[in-house]
């Protein structure tokens with residue numbers, strides 16, 4: 048079971064107590080009513096969805112109920128660190144650990160042109 052460290056409760060708790068809440072550090076436009084539809088689309092809907100290091104908001108739903116931020120590796124699904132909401136984005140470059148190959152269904156069961164499993 049994945050354990051997530053809540054920076055408010057200051058302990059690791061089961062992932063079942065938490066809920067992801069999207070990307071962290073999204074800057075809301077100062078005067079949102081005056082921006083173009085294109086600018087609103089970019090602010091509200093478009094996300095980078097990078098492979099590797101990502102900064103996300105999480106909520107300790109079945110604990111203290113508070114929002115916090117996390118740096119997570121999307122390949123290994125490991126939490127690199129968590130920190131309180133409002134704290135600046137930590138200056139960490141890439142994921143701390145090298146990645147093990149990810150076994151996907153497509154890689155394991157893909158077929159070549161002759162229909163033979165690889």
Ligand SMILES: [Zn+2]
Pocket residue numbers: 053054055056057107110111112113
């Ligand atoms: Zn908590």
